[in-house]
Amino acid sequence: MSYSKFTLTSVEKNFQLQETMQNLFPTVKPLEMSEWLQQTLEKGSYLALKSEKARSEMIIAPILLEMINDRAISIFSGENLDIDPENGLNGECDFIISKVQQAYTIQAPILAIVKQNIVENNMGQCAAQMVAAGLFNQSENQPLETIFGCVTNGEIWQFLKLENQTIFIDNKKYFLDNLEQILGVLQAIIDFYK
Template sequence: MAYSDFSLEKVKKNFGLTICDRIDMFSEVAEVECSALLAENLRENVTLALASNTEKSRSEMIITPILIEVRKQLKYQIGLFSGIDFNVDPERGLNGSCDFLISHSSELLLVSAPIIIIVEAKKENINAGLGQCVAEMLAAQIFNEREGNEIPAIYGTVTTGTIWKFLKLQEQIIDIDLGEYYLNDVKKIVGILANSIRN
C-alpha cells in the first residue's frame, strides 16, 4: 500500500481520524500581493498548461510557480520538495512519493520539518485526492513527532492547479474546507499557504 491507495474513508478508518467539514475555514486569512514575475508566469503559462491538459504541465506551469512565490514571500526560509520519496511508516501504508512538500526549515537537501503537503488531483478530481493528501499529512505529523519538531498542525491542499482545496490536521482531527479557491484568487491561495507556515 502507498499514499495514493488511500481513499478518505480508508484513511479515516485505518487511523481513527475525525473529519470535520468547515465552511470558509480560511476566510480571515489576508490576500498577499504577489510578484510581477508570478503574474507574468501565470499569464504566459496557464493557457498552455490547460491546452496540454496533463498533470505534468499543470504541475510545472501553474503549481510550481505558485509554490516558488510562497517561498519567495517567506524570504526563502522554507524548503520546497517535489516528487520526493517520503517513507515514514511503510507497514501502515505511509510510504511513497509526495507531489510537493513544504518544510518549515530552509534546508533543501533533506526534509527536516514538513508542514504542508500538496497533492496534484488525478484526472482533475479534487475529492478523489483527499485520502492521499490526508495520508501524507499523517506521515508528516508522525515524522515531526519522531524528530521532536514542535509543529502543532499540518496543512494540506489538493489542487488541479486552477482549483485548490485546503485541509488541516491537528492531533486526530482533519478539518476540510468545503470551499474551493480558484486561480483568479491566486493572492488568496498564496496568502493561505504562507499563513499556514507562519502559524
Template sequence: DNDTEKARSELIIAPLLIEIRELFNRKVSLFSGREFNVDATQRLNGFCDYIVSASEFTLEIEAPVITIVEAKNESTNAGLGQCIAEMVAAQRFNQARDKTIPNIYGVVTTGRVWRFLKLSAQTVAIDNEELVIENEEDSSISKILAILSEPIKGFNCA
C-alpha cells in the first residue's frame, strides 16, 4: 500500500538521509519522489523514492548521482530489481554528463530493514547482510549512517 510506504519513508528514511546531508554541510543534495527519466527505450524511466547527488544544487538532479534509495513495504527482496534498474539509470545519467564515477550505490529498505547494493561497471554486488533497526537507540542506525556516508567521502563534500 503506497500510503504506508510513503509514511514509513517520511518518518524513518528521510530523517537518516537528511542527517547525511547535514554531516556533509549540505554539499550533497537529496531528492524525494522525483521523476528520473534517463532512457525510456531501455525502460530506465520513472520515479525514484530517493536520490542522493554530490551536488549542492537542489532545484534539479545533477550529476554525479551516487546513491539511490528504494522504499518497500514488504521485504527488501521486493525492491532489488527496481533499485538495480535505477542504479543503471544513475550510471548512464552520470556518463551522459561526463561525470562518470566508479560505483553507484543502492539501498532497498522497509525503514526497519536495510540492504545495500553497489554497481561497478556492469557488476552489481548485493550485500547478503541486512541491517535491522529495532528502536531509536539501535546501533544499526550509526552503521547505516556510516555506510551511506562512505560513497560521499570520495567527493569534496566533507
C-alpha cells in the first residue's frame, strides 16, 4: 500500500482519527502577489494545462515559490517519505513544505500538498501524508502538534489540518481566481510555526 491507495475513511480507521469540518482560516488576510508571480501565471495561462504535471509546474510550483519570501521554509517536490511501509505510509509526495530554511533533506515537514485532478477524491492520500509527516517529526525528535495538508488541482485548493488525532477539513475551498486568499492561507500556515 502507498499514500495514493488511502481513502479518507481508511486513514481514519487505520490510524484512529476523527474527522470534522470547520473554517480553518476565518481571519486570513489576503496576501498580494508579486509582479513575478503574476507574470509567471500569465505566461502559463497561454499553455494547455491538461495534465497534472503541467498544472504542477506552471501553477502550483510558482505559487509555492512565492512563499519563500522570507526564506523561512524549504520546498520538496517528488520526494519519498517512507516512514512506515507496513502501514502504507510510504511513497512519493507531490510537495512537502518544511519549516527548516534551505534544507537539502526533508526536515520538520509542516505541509503536505497533493496535486490531483479531482480534489475531493484525494483527501485520503493527503491525510495519510499528514500522518506520515507527524510520525517523521516524532522520529526526528521534532514533534509538532499540528500538520497541515492541501489537495489542489491548481484551480481549486482544499486545506486540511491534523491535530490531536482529528482531521479538520476546511469547509471553505479557495480558487485560483482569488489567489491572494490562497497566498494568505499559505502564509498563515508558515506563520503558525514561527
